[in-house]
Structure formats: C-alpha cells, structure tokens
Amino acid sequence: MDIEMIAAAAARAKGEVLRTPLLTSPFLDEIAGRRVFVKAECLQHTGSFKFRGAWSAVSALDPATRARGVIAFSSGNHAQGVALAARRHDAPAVIVMPADAPALKIANTRALGGEVVLYDRYSESREEIGERLAAERGLTLIRPYDEPQVIAGQGTMGLEIAEQAAEMGVRAADVLVCCGGGGLSAGTALALEGSSLRVRTAEPEAFDDMARSLATGTPVGNAPATSICDAIVTPEPGRLTFPILQRLAGPGLAISDDEALRAMALAFQRLKIVVEPGGAVALAAALFRRDRIEGDAVICVASGGNVDAAMFARALTTLDG
Amino acid sequence: MDIEMIAAAAARAKGEVLRTPLLTSPFLDEIAGRRVFVKAECLQHTGSFKFRGAWSAVSALDPATRARGVIAFSSGNHAQGVALAARRHDAPAVIVMPADAPALKIANTRALGGEVVLYDRYSESREEIGERLAAERGLTLIRPYDEPQVIAGQGTMGLEIAEQAAEMGVRAADVLVCCGGGGLSAGTALALEGSSLRVRTAEPEAFDDMARSLATGTPVGNAPATSICDAIVTPEPGRLTFPILQRLAGPGLAISDDEALRAMALAFQRLKIVVEPGGAVALAAALFRRDRIEGDAVICVASGGNVDAAMFARALTTLDG
Numbered sequence: 001m002d003i004e005m006i007a008a009a010a011a012r013a014k015g016e017v018l019r020t021p022l023l024t025s026p027f028l029d030e031i032a033g034r035r036v037f038v039k040a041e042c043l044q045h046t047g048s049f050k051f052r053g054a055w056s057a058v059s060a061l062d063p064a065t066r067a068r069g070v071i072a073f074s075s076g077n078h079a080q081g082v083a084l085a086a087r088r089h090d091a092p093a094v095i096v097m098p099a100d101a102p103a104l105k106i107a108n109t110r111a112l113g114g115e116v117v118l119y120d121r122y123s124e125s126r127e128e129i130g131e132r133l134a135a136e137r138g139l140t141l142i143r144p145y146d147e148p149q150v151i152a153g154q155g156t157m158g159l160e161i162a163e164q165a166a167e168m169g170v171r172a173a174d175v176l177v178c179c180g181g182g183g184l185s186a187g188t189a190l191a192l193e194g195s196s197l198r199v200r201t202a203e204p205e206a207f208d209d210m211a212r213s214l215a216t217g218t219p220v221g222n223a224p225a226t227s228i229c230d231a232i233v234t235p236e237p238g239r240l241t242f243p244i245l246q247r248l249a250g251p252g253l254a255i256s257d258d259e260a261l262r263a264m265a266l267a268f269q270r271l272k273i274v275v276e277p278g279g280a281v282a283l284a285a286a287l288f289r290r291d292r293i294e295g296d297a298v299i300c301v302a303s304g305g306n307v308d309a310a311m312f313a314r315a316l317t318t319l320d321g
Numbered sequence: 322m323d324i325e326m327i328a329a330a331a332a333r334a335k336g337e338v339l340r341t342p343l344l345t346s347p348f349l350d351e352i353a354g355r356r357v358f359v360k361a362e363c364l365q366h367t368g369s370f371k372f373r374g375a376w377s378a379v380s381a382l383d384p385a386t387r388a389r390g391v392i393a394f395s396s397g398n399h400a401q402g403v404a405l406a407a408r409r410h411d412a413p414a415v416i417v418m419p420a421d422a423p424a425l426k427i428a429n430t431r432a433l434g435g436e437v438v439l440y441d442r443y444s445e446s447r448e449e450i451g452e453r454l455a456a457e458r459g460l461t462l463i464r465p466y467d468e469p470q471v472i473a474g475q476g477t478m479g480l481e482i483a484e485q486a487a488e489m490g491v492r493a494a495d496v497l498v499c500c501g502g503g504g505l506s507a508g509t510a511l512a513l514e515g516s517s518l519r520v521r522t523a524e525p526e527a528f529d530d531m532a533r534s535l536a537t538g539t540p541v542g543n544a545p546a547t548s549i550c551d552a553i554v555t556p557e558p559g560r561l562t563f564p565i566l567q568r569l570a571g572p573g574l575a576i577s578d579d580e581a582l583r584a585m586a587l588a589f590q591r592l593k594i595v596v597e598p599g600g601a602v603a604l605a606a607a608l609f610r611r612d613r614i615e616g617d618a619v620i621c622v623a624s625g626g627n628v629d630a631a632m633f634a635r636a637l638t639t640l641d642g
Contacts, residue, residue, distance in 0.1 A: 015488070021342055021364060026405075027432065040364070042593040043342060084347075111348065167336070268633070272363040272595040272626030305593030309637040312589070316630040 001148050001244065006155035006191050009056040013156055016059075016088065017052050018044050020157075022164040022299070025270040033290045035297040037170065038283060039161055040273050042305030046112065048231070048279065049157055049184050049303050050081035050144075056153025057142045058085040066091045068138035073126050075101035077231055077304050078144040083114030094133055096126050104308070145183030146238045154184040158191025158199075161299060165197060172196035174250060174293055176282035176300040179203050179210050180232030182241030184303060189248040197299065201245065201252040202282040204229040204260065211252025213237045214245060228257045228311065231278030231304055253285040253292060260284050264315035267302060274312065279304035322469050322565065327476035327512050330377040334477055337380075337409065338373050339365050341478075343485040343620070346591040354611045356618040358491065359604060360482055361594050363626030367433065369552070369600065370478055370505050370624050371402035371465075377474025378463045379406040387412045389459035394447050396422035398552055398625050399465040404435030415454055417447050425629070466504030467559045475505040479512025479520075482620060486518060493517035495571060495614055497603035497621040500524050500531050501553030503562030505624060510569040518620065522566065522573040523603040525550040525581065532573025534558045535566060549578045549632065552599030552625055574606040574613060581605050585636035588623060597628035598636075 020040050028036040041049040058070060069092035072082040079095045086093035095109050099118040110116055119129050134141060143150065161175060175192065177185040179201035189199040201210045206225035213219045213236075221236040237245075255263075260277045263284035267275045275283070282300035286293065307315075341361050349357040362370040379391060390413035393403040400416045407414035416430050420439040431437055440450050455462060464471065482496060496513065498506040500522035510520040522531045527546035534540045534557075542557040558566075576584075581598045584605035588596045596604070603621035607614065 018342060018344075021339060023339075023364060024366075030432075043344060043361070045345075047593050111351075265630075268595050268630070272368050274589050274593040274595060309586075309589070309640050313634050313637060316634060319630050 001151060001190060001240070003190060003193065005148065005152040006159060006187065009149070009152040010156045010159055012059040013052065013055055013153070017055055017156060019160055020044055022161070022168065023271045023273070027270045028266065028287065031287050032298060034295065036286050037165065037168065037297065037299045038271055039157065039299065039301045040271070041157060041301055041303050042273055042275050042279055046077065046080040046084050047304060047306045048077040048081065049154060050077040051084060052156050053150035053153035053183060054078070054081035054085035054142060056156070057147060057149040058082070058089050058091065060149045061140060065140055069093060070142050071096065071130055071134055071139040072142045073130060074144060075105050077306055079109045079114065080112055082142050083109050083112040087113030094139055096130050145181035146240045148240065151183050151187040151240065153187065155187030155191040157184065157301070158188035161188070162192060162195055162197060165299060170297045170299070173295055173297040173299050175199050176202045176253065176285050176298065178232055178279055178282045178301060178303040179252070180234040180278070181238040182210055182245055183238065184301070185249065186241035186244040189244055193248055198250050199248060200250040202285040203232065203252060203254050204281060205254045205256050207233045208252065208254035209234070210237050210245065211254055213242060214249060214252050217246065229260055229278035229281060231276060232281070253289050255281050255284040255288060259288050261315040262318045263287060264312070265318045268316065269319060273302060274305040274307065275302045276304050276307035277311065322472060322511060322561070324511060324514065326469065326473040327480060327508065330470070330473040331477040331480055333380040334373065334376055334474070338376055338477060340481055341365055343482070343489065344592045344594065348591045349587065349608065352608050353619060355616065357607050358486070358489065358618065358620045359592060360478065360620065360622045361592070362478060362622055362624050363594055363596050363600055367398065367401040367405050368625060368627045369398035369402065370475060371398040372405060373477050374471035374474035374504060375399070375402035375406035375463060377477070378468060378470040379403070379410050379412065381470045382461060386461055390414060391463050392417065392451055392455055392460040393463045394451060395465060396426050398627055400426070400430045400435065401433055403463050404430050404433040408434030415460055417451050466502035467561045469561065472504050472508045472511070472561065474508065476508030476512040478505065478622070479509035482509070483513060483516055483518060486620060491618045491620070494616055494618040494620050496520050497523045497574065497606050497619065499553055499600055499603045499622060499624040500573070501555040501599070502559040503531055503566055504559065505622070506570065507562035507565040510565055514569055519571050520569060521571040523606040524553065524573060524575050525602060526575045526577050528554045529573065529575035531558050531566065532575055534563060535570060535573050538567065550581055550599035550602060552597060553602070574610050576602050576605040576609060580609050582636040583639045584608055585633070586639045589637065590640060594623060595626040595628065595633065596623045597625050598632065600625035
C-alpha cells in the first residue's frame with residue numbers, strides 16, 4: 001500500500017472514473033468561518049466514491065481471473081460500484097444481498113448488470129453462500145474496504161484533491177472524509193502523505209469507532225445504535241485501514257444525524273448537489289465543528305448521493321423559509 | 322461575435338469559472354433510447370451558467386470603467402451572476418429588482434455583494450431608475466443576453482462541451498440548450514460552429530417563441546401564459562441571439578411543466594444534481610422527445626439549480642416508489 005499503487009490505479013481509471021469537481025460557495029464559507037471546498041464524489045458513476053475502488057480492484061485482476069467474475073456482499077453503494085465496474089469489463093458480477101433489502105436497491109444493482117443472489121439473513125450465512133458460489137464459479141471476492149486494490153482506488157480521489165487544491169491556491173488544510181470502514185479515508189491519506197493536506201475522519205456520533213480508536217491507539221467497536229447515515233455504519237475500524245490512519249490522520253470528528261440532515265439541505269441550497277446522510281457527515285463537520293478545525297481553509301468530501309426522495313424531503317425541512 | 326471573442330472570454334475566465342462536469346447515467350440512457358450527456362451547469366458559481374456571461378462582461382471592461390461599477394435588472398440568476406462577478410473584481414454592482422421579489426433572492430444577491438435597489442413595478446419604470454443611477458454614478462449596464470460579451474461568456478460552456486464530448490468519444494450529437502432570451506444557446510452555437518455538434522433550443526411549451534421563430538424565420542412572441550420555468554420565460558427572442566440561432570441551430574424543442582418536474586426528479590435520482598424547472602427543460606427534451614432527436618448520443622445542458630425547497634419537493638413526488 002503506497003503512492004505507487006494509487007498512481008497505478010489512477011492510470012487504470014483514466015477515462016473511466018469521473019474527475020469530480022471541487023465546489024465552493026461563499027455562503028458555506030461564512031457558516032464555516034473559513035473557505036470550504038467540497039469534493040462532490042456524489043457525482044461519481046453509481047452515485048458514490050465506491051466506483052473508484054471497485055474499478056481499481058476489477059481492473060487489477062488478470063484477464064482470465066476477471067473473465068470468471070467477481071462477487072461482493074453489499075446492499076448499498078459498494079454493490080452498485082462493483083456491478084458497473086464488472087459490466088464495463090464484460091465480466092460477471094454476483095452481488096449477495098439480504099432478501100429484505102429495499103426493492104429499489106435490488107433493482108438498481110440488477111439494472112447495472114449485477115446478478116443479485118438473495119439470502120435470508122435470519123437463517124442463512126452470507127459467507128457460506130458466497131464461499132460456495134465463489135468456489136463453484138471461480139469468482140473473486142471484492143471486499144468493500146479491507147482490500148489493497150480497493151484502498152488504492154479510493155486513493156485516486158486524494159490525488160485529484162491534491163491537484164485541485166493546488167489549482168485553487170489552497171496550500172494547507174484539513175481534508176475531512178466520511179468514514180465507515182475507512183477505505184476512502186485511508187486511500188486519501190496515502191495519496192496525500194507528505195503533503196500539507198491532512199486527512200481527518202468524520203463519522204456519525206453513535207458510530208465514531210474510528211475517532212475513538214485513533215484517540216486511544218487501539219481499535220474499538222461501537223455499542224448497539226442506529227443512525228440515518230446507513231452508508232457508513234460499520235461495527236469497527238478495518239484491519240488494513242486503521243494502521244494507515246493511525247500513522248497519517250489527524251483527530252477524528254463526529255456529528256449528529258440532525259447535523260447530517262442540515263448539511264444535506266445546505267448542499268442542496270448552496271452547491272446544487274444531492275448528498276445522502278452518510279455522505280454529508282464530512283460537510284457537517286466542516287460547517288458545525290469549526291472550533292475543532294484549524295487553518296483558513298477546509299476540504300471535505302461529499303462521498304455519496306444515493307438517498308431516497310422521502311429522506312431528502314426530510315432534510316429539506318431543516319431549511320429556513 | 323465569433324469564436325475569437327469566445328476564446329478570449331475563456332482566457333479571462335480561467336481559474337474563475339468552474340469547468341462543470343459532463344455527467345452520465347445508464348438509467349437515463351435507457352429512458353432516452355441513446356447515450357445522454359448532461360452538462361451540469363447548475364454546479365457553476367451562483368448556481369447557474371449566468372456567472373459565465375457576467376464574468377465575461379465585467380472582465381472585458383477597461384479598469385477605470387469597471388471601477389465605477391455595473392448595473393443589472395434582474396431578480397434571478399443574472400442578478401447573482403453579476404453581483405459575484407463584480408465583487409470578485411472589487412467593483413460595485415447595483416441590481417435593480419421589483420420590491421415584491423422573493424425575500425430570499427434579495428438576500429442572496431445582497432450576500433454576494435450586490436447593492437439592491439428596489440422599485441415598485443406598478444408605479445415605477447425600472448429603465449428610468451436604471452438610467453438615472455447609471456448616469457449619476459457612471460455605471461455600465463450588463464444586459465442578460467443581448468450583449469456580445471455576455472454571449473461570448475456563455476459560449477465558453479460550448480468550448481468545454483466540445484472538449485468533453487471528444488474525450489468521451491462523442492463524434493456527432495444534438496446539444497440541447499435551455500432557452501429564454503437565447504444567450505446561452507447562441508454562445509454555445511457560435512462555440513460549436515463548424516463542428517459536428519449542433520445546438521437545439523429547449524423551451525417550456527407556453528414560451529416556445531424561439532422554436533416558432535426558428536420555424537418561421539421571423540421573430541415572434543408568446544401569448545400571455547404562466548410556467549414554473551421562471552428562469553426562461555422571456556417574451557420574445559433576443560435581437561442579437563435570434564440571427565445567430567437562425568444561422569446555426571436545428572429545430573427547437575418544447576416540453577411541458579410536468580415534464581420539467583419529472584426531469585428534475587430523474588436528475589436528483591440518477592445524477593445527484595439539483596436542477597431548477599427552467600434548467601431542466603433540455604434534459605426533459607432529451608428524455609421525453611426521443612423521436613424528435615437523431616443520432617446515438619445527445620448532450621443537454623442543466624443550466625441552473627436555483628430552486629426553492631417546496632418546488633423541489635414537488636418535483637420529487639413525480640418519482641415512483
């Protein structure tokens with residue numbers, strides 16, 4: 001895991017992964033008390049950064065292995081990323097999802113070319129199903145974050161941030177990254193290593209395992225809880241991602257679900273982008289944790305936009321007037 | 322008005338005007354029956370393409386003239402574009418608005434540095450007020466579309482489309498542009514002149530003056546009507562823009578208000594961008610007028626995203642499930 005691997009992933013991604021814009025608004029600068037730059041990764045193919053890691057992992061396979069196909073466990077953004085990355089390589093993708101996943105997510109994954117295999121999460125083990133399918137068909141498992149080529153793919157976003165920040169005259173800044181398992185945070189931290197841009201994780205308050213793990217130096221999990229930030233509610237830091245962040249990241253930040261909704265509404269109003277709750281936590285931290293951030297500029301990642309109309313309408317109700 | 326003027330506007334815009342992305346979704350391709358490329362100009366500074374023309378016009382002034390300031394009549398996207406372009410040049414901007422304009426629009430224009438002068442549109446003439454202020458203070462009027470430097474600035478979007486289409490392997494396509502007075506359409510048509518990309522205007526059905534004018538060869542106006550597409554409800558084609566479009570554009574397209582709302586909802590769901598009704602008419606034409614379009618690809622401009630939460634929530638109700 002180093003910058004060479006990220007550079008190689010970026011070379012493979014050229015023309016396939018969208019170079020998402022770094023957006024600004026004087027209205028957000030005023031709320032945050034400093035210049036705010038938002039990396040609009042919700043505009044990425046499939047609506048989240050996950051396509052980067054999926055593309056990297058699928059494109060890194062040798063052609064014979066890839067032709068047999070890939071498999072992923074996910075009902076969310078990772079599923080869509082893997083399905084589309086595989087289809088664009090003319091490779092099969094099996095996506096294992098709980099049978100009670102939202103119908104729209106199942107339909108979307110199928111529409112992107114994924115073969116969806118449903119399992120009953122109360123009576124069946126997805127690992128057993130996955131292992132059997134992988135063995136029978138020679139499929140390669142693509143993990144959502146504890147996988148070097150996935151982390152390298154997410155790191156391509158960090159390379160873009162470094163370029164765009166330089167173009168916009170930002171010399172030093174914290175880079176706030178929405179954090180579940182830590183793949184995007186770790187990849188970005190590796191891409192920015194040695195620069196004056198420092199990654200900091202942003203999480204929902206009830207799922208701030210990475211922030212607490214970084215603070216204590218030991219991986220710790222979360223107590224049972226719920227959050228609307230479904231894309232990033234992971235039980236504990238990743239095994240590969242935590243050591244990278246321990247070495248490179250600053251202190252983690254955490255925000256409330258209500259703050260995530262307010263950040264979604266401000267992204268609608270001021271940036272004209274659609275951000276899902278889990279994708280809005282970094283912007284929420286930039287806007288509502290200004291005393292925890294240093295410097296005259298902050299960069300934050302809007303990591304995904306796969307939100308249904310009802311939740312989005314709920315976020316809009318937080319706007320005045 | 323030629324490509325040289327647009328190239329000069331692009332040179333002045335470098336680092337100031339955002340190069341907005343060209344977005345895609347396989348879901349939209351399926352609805353449209355061909356590949357769809359959406360130029361997300363709603364992500365432009367101030368939330369619409371109007372910043373391009375405003376920047377071009379303000380930056381083209383000689384420094385002494387610019388220092389005295391500029392003036393515009395607008396309560397909408399042009400107002401915000403001129404206010405921010407002037408502020409970034411450290412020049413005063415006077416924006417003349419009706420006293421009954423929405424409070425949020427007045428507040429936004431002030432927040433971007435504009436000096437808002439209100440008038441009673443039932444008892445006062447905005448032209449008289451504007452002429453008096455311009456004479457007293459030596460202000461330069463920035464017209465919203467019938468102004469060569471504004472058209473040239475809008476044309477910078479056309480240069481970007483040509484580059485991005487080539488990068489994405491699109492050789493020939495119709496380029497659908499949301500059309501009010503025709504500044505964006507005319508600038509884009511000039512930028513694409515001689516290429517295999519052809520501009521076609523898109524309008525609300527009740528305000529399809531440009532389409533009818535192009536069809537008959539003579540400028541005609543609209544009968545009294547209303548539309549939710551407030552950003553592009555203009556009475557008749559512009560005097561400078563119509564001849565350009567008559568020479569270069571294909572047949573105009575028109576869509577209903579309901580189709581604009583459905584296009585907004587699909588842009589939310591599939592592209593993760595916020596588009597206002599008037600900014601969604603070109604996408605609506607791409608999606609819902611497939612038999613009027615030729616070729617295996619279509620490019621359409623999402624020209625603005627300044628929509629309030631209530632109207633956006635209304636658009637979202639058009640989604641299934």
